Amino acid sequence: MKEILSPDFKVGILGGGQLGKMLGLAAANWHLPLYFLDDSRSFPAGGIAEAFVEGSFKNYEDVLAFGADKDVISIEIEHVNTEALVTLQAQGVTVHPHPEALNLIKDKGLQKLFYQKHHLPSAPFELFENEAAVRQAVQEGKWTFPFVQKSRTAGYDGKGVAIIRNEQDLVEKLLPGSCLLEECIELQKELAVIVARNAAGEIAAFPTVEMDFNPDANLVEFLICPARIDPDIEAAAVELAKRCIETFGICGLLAVELFLTPDNQLLINEVAPRPHNSGHHTIDSCYTSQFEQHLRGILNLPLGSTAMKCPSVMVNLLGADGYSGPTRYVGLEDCLALPGVKLHFYGKSTTKPFRKMGHATVLAESIEEAVRIAKLVQERLSIQSF
Numbered sequence: 001m002k003e004i005l006s007p008d009f010k011v012g013i014l015g016g017g018q019l020g021k022m023l024g025l026a027a028a029n030w031h032l033p034l035y036f037l038d039d040s041r042s043f044p045a046g047g048i049a050e051a052f053v054e055g056s057f058k059n060y061e062d063v064l065a066f067g068a069d070k071d072v073i074s075i076e077i078e079h080v081n082t083e084a085l086v087t088l089q090a091q092g093v094t095v096h097p098h099p100e101a102l103n104l105i106k107d108k109g110l111q112k113l114f115y116q117k118h119h120l121p122s123a124p125f126e127l128f129e130n131e132a133a134v135r136q137a138v139q140e141g142k143w144t145f146p147f148v149q150k151s152r153t154a155g156y157d158g159k160g161v162a163i164i165r166n167e168q169d170l171v172e173k174l175l176p177g178s179c180l181l182e183e184c185i186e187l188q189k190e191l192a193v194i195v196a197r198n199a200a201g202e203i204a205a206f207p208t209v210e211m212d213f214n215p216d217a218n219l220v221e222f223l224i225c226p227a228r229i230d231p232d233i234e235a236a237a238v239e240l241a242k243r244c245i246e247t248f249g250i251c252g253l254l255a256v257e258l259f260l261t262p263d264n265q266l267l268i269n270e271v272a273p274r275p276h277n278s279g280h281h282t283i284d285s286c287y288t289s290q291f292e293q294h295l296r297g298i299l300n301l302p303l304g305s306t307a308m309k310c311p312s313v314m315v316n317l318l319g320a321d322g323y324s325g326p327t328r329y330v331g332l333e334d335c336l337a338l339p340g341v342k343l344h345f346y347g348k349s350t351t352k353p354f355r356k357m358g359h360a361t362v363l364a365e366s367i368e369e370a371v372r373i374a375k376l377v378q379e380r381l382s383i384q385s386f
């Protein structure tokens with residue numbers, strides 16, 4: 001095994017989007033070069049990569065060729081070719097998260113079966129082959145409105161999720177193909193806990209965050225850390241996330257999205273075995289960022305302190321509605337004039353409505369103050385096109 005940080009030690013990342021870019025920025029602090037595989041070097045990680053290989057992380061040959069000379073391979077997106085990762089592992093490449101976990105997680109149906117098998121709490125569900133089978137189950141009275149339909153493999157950013165409330169939705173909104181139905185859970189809050197593990201078995205969790213959704217885009221709007229919950233719920237959320245990563249046996253990060261019900265029960269919504277949107281604030285507000293922690297996890301280094309430096313609110317900077325084309329940042333100076341605002345742009349050359357173009361983390365002495373300033377960020381900054 002080559003020594004970490006020795007000149008020929010190579011870490012490869014499948015996916016070159018914004019998560020890859022921020023992973024690369026964290027690695028740069030250690031002068032650890034990262035190599036990326038994705039369709040185009042014009043993607044966010046292209047600008048900071050040691051080397052960027054153009055190819056598809058979904059393609060067996062591309063992943064195999066990319067991984068052959070790497071010591072460690074990790075991901076910034078779970079929809080990668082796992083057969084190639086299995087082959088690479090057999091050739092001696094260290095792969096984190098391990099391909100079996102990736103196979104479970106990238107299929108929401110298998111993910112739900114995993115929770116059931118291991119008695120990890122999540123919403124009651126049933127698997128269906130296609131939308132016709134869903135309609136039949138409703139006709140037979142086996143499922144009643146409202147319920148949630150999720151595509152098993154196609155979803156991200158809320159695109160593979162439909163809430164079916166009535167007969168009309170059943171006609172117009174059902175998603176095609178293999179799916180699962182889930183009971184519609186009444187939500188007191190949506191929470192997320194990002195937890196990390198290394199090969200030595202060390203586990204560390206970041207403070208629980210509270211996710212506030214924009215109902216139009218079905219994307220997280222504000223992400224509040226620490227979550228405004230009782231300490232016993234915080235402790236239970238962290239415990240559940242730790243149990244989750246231990247059960248999956250993953251090295252690196254696992255982001256655990258949770259539902260908090262009105263009677264204070266925690267249910268796992270879904271997990272992601274990589275850096276996550278709900279952990280972006282850690283770059284500015286915690287002792288260790290989620291990106292550095294992921295590197296520590298996959299390289300079997302001691303995990304960093306997850307302690308918070310101060311309260312924060314993260315706001316996703318989405319492409320403004322009505323604009324598509326070359327990216328233009330309107331109101332940048334007004335926004336930078338606000339106290340405690342840390343801007344992160346991903347460098348996407350074109351914008352479109354609700355596309356994640358960057359994020360702002362607002363640091364303040366209290367959550368109330370951070371929320372107030374985050375709203376000003378949203379008012380002042382608009383991502384449009386030329």
Ligand SMILES: Nc1ncnc2c1ncn2[C@@H]1O[C@H](COP(=O)(O)OP(=O)(O)OP(=O)(O)O)[C@@H](O)[C@H]1O
Nearest residue numbers: 123148155156157158159160161182183184185270
């Ligand atoms: N069973 C449920 N009951 C109530 N609301 C739900 C349920 N499942 C999902 N939702 C709502 O839909 C949102 C998106 O669901 P989910 O996280 O499964 O999809 P996703 O496409 O993977 O989303 P993302 O990529 O944004 O995390 C949830 O955050 C929640 O607001």
Ligand SMILES: [Mg+2]
Nearest residue numbers: 158257269270
């Ligand atoms: Mg989700």
